[in-house]
Amino acid sequence: MKLYYSPGSCSLACWIALEWAGADYTVEKVDPKSDEYRRINPLGMVPALDIGGPRAITQADAILQYIAETHPQRRLGVDGSAEQRFAFAETLAFLTGDFHPAFWPFFSPQRYTTREDEASLEAVRTAAHARIDRVMTHLDGLIGSGEHVHDGRRTIADAYAFVMARWTERLPKTWRAYANVARFMEAMQRDPAVGKVLAQSKA
Numbered sequence: 001m002k003l004y005y006s007p008g009s010c011s012l013a014c015w016i017a018l019e020w021a022g023a024d025y026t027v028e029k030v031d032p033k034s035d036e037y038r039r040i041n042p043l044g045m046v047p048a049l050d051i052g053g054p055r056a057i058t059q060a061d062a063i064l065q066y067i068a069e070t071h072p073q074r075r076l077g078v079d080g081s082a083e084q085r086f087a088f089a090e091t092l093a094f095l096t097g098d099f100h101p102a103f104w105p106f107f108s109p110q111r112y113t114t115r116e117d118e119a120s121l122e123a124v125r126t127a128a129h130a131r132i133d134r135v136m137t138h139l140d141g142l143i144g145s146g147e148h149v150h151d152g153r154r155t156i157a158d159a160y161a162f163v164m165a166r167w168t169e170r171l172p173k174t175w176r177a178y179a180n181v182a183r184f185m186e187a188m189q190r191d192p193a194v195g196k197v198l199a200q201s202k203a
């Protein structure tokens with residue numbers, strides 16, 4: 001398998017999951033906007049995972065679930081009752097459909113206004129703060145008194161939430177202001193696999 005990633009992006013969640021899974025994989029750093037990468041993912045976004053098929057699979061949530069399901073012995077996903085599977089699907093849908101998009105205006109303000117001056121772009125970035133605060137507060141509630149996002153144990157949701165919550169380090173209110181998220185983030189930072197991915201993805 002080969003993971004296409006860019007530094008700091010949500011694709012690092014898939015990299016962490018590959019480490020946790022003990023998968024046989026390689027990585028390639030890409031520029032998502034490049035013509036070359038658009039031949040791999042026409043949407044021009046990371047992550048993408050080459051699993052040896054006719055095309056690479058895309059979408060972080062789908063890739064994370066693929067990694068979990070192909071390495072069931074590591075229990076990075078969920079099995080069990082319909083209610084348990086639903087609860088996990090709900091958490092992943094929150095991360096991919098609410099948490100991640102809350103940051104889009106912050107990172108790409110030019111997509112949310114026809115104005116091009118810096119003051120207008122900064123206004124869009126600032127407008128994103130309230131939504132980011134709401135999803136961070138929700139994540140704080142999901143974590144509760146433990147150190148994991150789902151079911152009190154390590155899952156792909158931890159990897160996904162971790163890389164995205166790190167983005168708040170660029171905001172006035174960082175993850176450190178949310179007590180449960182802070183405990184979770186600090187536990188993740190102690191994880192050797194996470195440390196390896198953060199170090200290697202910067203290189």
Ligand SMILES: N[C@@H](CCC(=O)N[C@@H](CS)C(=O)NCC(=O)O)C(=O)O
Pocket residue numbers: 009010011032033044045046047058059060061096
């Ligand atoms: N729906 C996609 C979104 C992926 C996404 O937004 N990736 C970002 C990095 S975190 C990206 O590649 N952005 C480049 C761009 O939008 O130009 C997924 O969940 O994988």
